[in-house]
Amino acid sequence: MTSQARIDANRHNAKLSTGPRTQQGKQASSKNATRHGFFSRMLPNPSPEFKEMLTGLYRSLRPADESQQLLVDQIALAYLRLARLYQQELQDPPLAGGTGGRVTPDAEPSTPATSDSALTPHASRLS
Numbered sequence: 001m002t003s004q005a006r007i008d009a010n011r012h013n014a015k016l017s018t019g020p021r022t023q024q025g026k027q028a029s030s031k032n033a034t035r036h037g038f039f040s041r042m043l044p045n046p047s048p049e050f051k052e053m054l055t056g057l058y059r060s061l062r063p064a065d066e067s068q069q070l071l072v073d074q075i076a077l078a079y080l081r082l083a084r085l086y087q088q089e090l091q092d093p094p095l096a097g098g099t100g101g102r103v104t105p106d107a108e109p110s111t112p113a114t115s116d117s118a119l120t121p122h123a124s125r126l127s
Contacts, residue, residue, distance in 0.1 A: 053079070 020026045054076050063069040 050076075050080070 020029045054072075057072050057076055058069075061068075061072050061075075063072050
């Protein structure tokens with residue numbers, strides 16, 4: 001049960017932080033989801049690792065026409081997004097207990113359920 005002192009402190013702290021107050025601040029904060037985190041815009045990384053992965057996809061999938069080339073490019077971008085999501089889960093688990101949102105009855109509360117070794121070889125290099 002929550003004590004009255006804690007309830008009073010929470011009410012006092014809630015009055016201090018009410019989010020952006022000006023129209024300019026509200027407009028700026030409304031774009032946070034597209035600047036940070038999973039939904040931010042992400043361009044392909046022009047690193048040698050990305051080029052190597054993309055070349056490997058083209059070699060293994062052998063697109064026959066432009067529409068298939070577009071699909072290979074989409075696969076590469078989807079892979080980058082998933083790799084970034086996995087890295088984000090490892091760095092900032094979404095649920096308390098450090099499990100990255102996965103239910104793991106055997107895991108210690110502060111131990112992530114996944115590790116860098118669980119990712120595919122390219123994921124740690126591409127993020």
